[in-house]
Amino acid sequence: MTVLGSGLVKLVVRVKLLPTREQASVLEATLRACNRAAAYASTVAFEQRTYTRNDLQKLVYAEVKAAFGLSAQPAVRAIKKAVDAYATLRANLAAGNLGTVGSKRWKKATGEPVAFRPEAAQPFDDRCLSWQHDARTVSIWTVEGRLKNLRYTGRTDQLKTLVEHRRGESDLVRVKGKWYLIATCDIPDPEVYEPVDWVGVDRGIVNLATTSDGTNHQGRRLSRYRRWQAKKRAELQKKQTRSSTRRLARRSKKEFRHATHVNHKISKEIVSVAQRTGRGIAVEELGGIRDRVRLRRDQRGTLSSWPFHQLGEHLKYKARRAGVPFLEVDPAYTSQRCVRCGHTEKANRSTRDHFCCRRCGLAGPADHVAGVNVRNRARSAWVLVNVPVPAPRLSNAESREMRPVTVPS
Known part of the structure; x- marks a missing residue:
């Protein structure tokens, strides 16, 4: 922890x-x-x-x-x-x-x-x-x-x-x-270095994390493991015996520990790549997503058990330990915006996995496009954060007071 x-x-x-x-x-x-x-x-x-x-x-x-x-x-x-x-x-x-x-x-x-x-x-x-x-x-x-x-x-x-x-x-x-x-x-805290660029990270359910470099950390194995765990829990709860209750107690938090282990592995790899290449890490700010998104009944359990917040926290603290810059950017339309012409339309993402711009024809994996958009937004945000504040202009009287005085030898 x-x-x-x-x-x-x-x-x-x-x-x-x-x-x-x-x-x-x-x-x-x-x-x-x-x-x-x-x-x-x-x-x-x-x-x-x-x-x-x-x-x-x-x-x-x-x-x-x-x-x-x-x-x-x-x-x-x-x-x-x-x-x-x-x-x-x-x-x-x-x-x-x-x-x-x-x-x-x-x-x-x-x-x-x-x-x-x-x-x-x-x-x-x-x-x-x-x-x-x-x-x-x-x-x-x-x-x-x-x-x-x-x-x-x-x-x-x-x-x-x-x-x-x-x-x-x-x-x-x-x-x-x-x-x-x-x-x-x-x-x-180690000193945070000035990044030469950014690694954009798009988090999801099918693909737990996809970076702007094209690295894809799939979530199929974790989803399959969770379905298997849910099936076993249902079987044990149906028995309602003392032995099944003990088995349920022993299995408690096992799924959570497995998901935590997966998130540790993914975040460690992403931070290692960013540190080695001198780049920062940018993710989408997904706070309150469960309140904003409306899903069908059969999808609610999947969203509730989606460990996106924990993955973000792992990335944040591992980046901080390594001195890697970390930013959270606006998540709006990252998977619908074309990275070449900027055209944003829901139809650009024809399926969950595929992106094709209706204006310029740019096509590719939707999660990869989202990761690139996250990276581009981090570039703009970092420039705004680090714009030097101009020094206030001094009046003539203040300028005279601050002029160096030559002391005769």
């Missing part, structure tokens, strides 16, 4: 812990105790309508320490975890992500305290967790005291990033019986 910040690229590095059986038992007890404490703090906050950190801490701090066996700093982190959960809930309600006010989903979200799974992730700050990078071990607070010499491993580039750029908290997570630490790393 990656978040963009001002002047910094925030990367999340996940390293795998290698605990012994005894250490794993202690970590599990710690995670469960912290989540019970957070659930208690959440219940009190809901009943007392107290959602600020200081006020809630005054109410529950002593009880959290005494009842759940937490030290001072872990107790503070558990309370803060509950406060952050309600802040996230308010943000989702304000954004309309939980339905309209009074809807069934809205009532369910606001009618009961925020709950925490027994093994939900738990944040640890530097007072509770220390890293020994040379030995590749960590020392972490637990309910049974400080647990030292807990080994971890990861890829070489991850470990290097961890040593050089780790900042702030680290989250202890258990996923399918395996233990991980997730740390946030702040990496300074």
Whole structure:
């Protein structure tokens, strides 16, 4: 997961812990105790309508320490975890992500305290967790005291990033019986170079990404994989047995992880080509497309699962890490406009795959034409952004004041 910040690229590095059986038992007890404490703090906050950190801490701090066996700093982190959960809930309600006010989903979200799974992730700050990078071990607070010499491993580039750029908290997570630490790393932005040209990227459903160079990243395999996953889900849901429910739980998010992997591969290749050739990357600004486009019922599921936004975010942060210029341009009529004569007409795109200009006869793949139009718009936009602002004209009096004075030797 990656978040963009001002002047910094925030990367999340996940390293795998290698605990012994005894250490794993202690970590599990710690995670469960912290989540019970957070659930208690959440219940009190809901009943007392107290959602600020200081006020809630005054109410529950002593009880959290005494009842759940937490030290001072872990107790503070558990309370803060509950406060952050309600802040996230308010943000989702304000954004309309939980339905309209009074809807069934809205009532369910606001009618009961925020709950925490027994093994939900738990944040640890530097007072509770220390890293020994040379030995590749960590020392972490637990309910049974400080647990030292807990080994971890990861890829070489991850470990290097961890040593050089780790900042702030680290989250202890258990996923399918395996233990991980997730740390946030702040990496300074590299200097963005002046592009010699642009790589236009047209995103779509049939073709996930088509560049102005003519490179086509097809989405047929991903679409076929999704249809297969949907068929398997339907078969398991139809059975309605305990075994089918367990299988559905194991398959959850598998499709999402596969699509994310595909987007990583595509974005990495595009950024690599742009960096090697000294060009920038331009994409269409597709925000709100689901609200603008009206589709048939059988097409809605395909559009909703279309990972175009994630591909754009991957391109953005990978370009930023590499110092590659990145622009979002107006998407209007990019697949209907002729790149040679500029004639724009819906009939220019006779089929989904084919483009043929009704005025000059230019023909070619529609997605390639759209990528070239995106590139051309990026050229114009970059010139406008980088036009030097003329210096203000000075009056005669101001000019006299700014003339250099010759000092006699």
